Amino acid sequence: MKKAMIIFGSMVLVATLSLPVLGKGPGGGFGYGRGDGPCRQNLQDKLDLTDEQVEQLENLHDQFITETSELRQSIRKSAREFATYMKSDSPDEATALELQKELNSLREQMMEKRLKMRLASLKIAPELKSLKGDKNGRGQGRYHGHHGKGKAWGGCQY
Numbered sequence: 001m002k003k004a005m006i007i008f009g010s011m012v013l014v015a016t017l018s019l020p021v022l023g024k025g026p027g028g029g030f031g032y033g034r035g036d037g038p039c040r041q042n043l044q045d046k047l048d049l050t051d052e053q054v055e056q057l058e059n060l061h062d063q064f065i066t067e068t069s070e071l072r073q074s075i076r077k078s079a080r081e082f083a084t085y086m087k088s089d090s091p092d093e094a095t096a097l098e099l100q101k102e103l104n105s106l107r108e109q110m111m112e113k114r115l116k117m118r119l120a121s122l123k124i125a126p127e128l129k130s131l132k133g134d135k136n137g138r139g140q141g142r143y144h145g146h147h148g149k150g151k152a153w154g155g156c157q158y
Contacts, residue, residue, distance in 0.1 A: 047127040056124045064117040071110055078103045 044054055082099045085091055122128055 043128075047125065047130075049125055049127065053125045057121055060117060060120055060124065064113070068110060068113055071106065071113070075103070075106045075110060078106055 043049070049057075078099070082096075082103050085096060085099055
């Protein structure tokens with residue numbers, strides 16, 4: 001009985017001490033994190049952008065986010081509808097294809113808007129062309145910045 005209590009007590013102690021490890025703070029955890037990371041500052045320093053260029057790029061990015069807000073919401077809604085429909089007991093091929101076409105159409109609209117924003121950013125700062133690679137504003141963390149809301153000025157490229 002005494003041995004069982006010691007084992008049980010040890011297990012409770014280990015569990016209590018290990019729980020804080022599961023909690024993640026800003027920037028080090030899962031999901032949404034800080035967006036304005038080193039990418040933007042590195043680009044400004046690396047390309048020697050003027051303050052005017054930086055301001056124009058930030059305004060362009062803010063405008064893009066505002067203009068595409070409803071479209072992004074529609075994409076999420078359409079993707080959820082498609083996923084829910086596909087999990088149903090017997091999804092109909094015609095309906096599934098129609099939902100997929102709708103989702104693809106929304107994604108295509110977003111890709112066009114993203115390209116226009118990127119081309120506009122190149123007009124403001126042609127120096128962006130000289131960068132190698134294309135990380136599209138993604139960082140190097142667990143989810144590669146997919147959940148960040150940072151400003152990448154048409155792609156954080158290194």
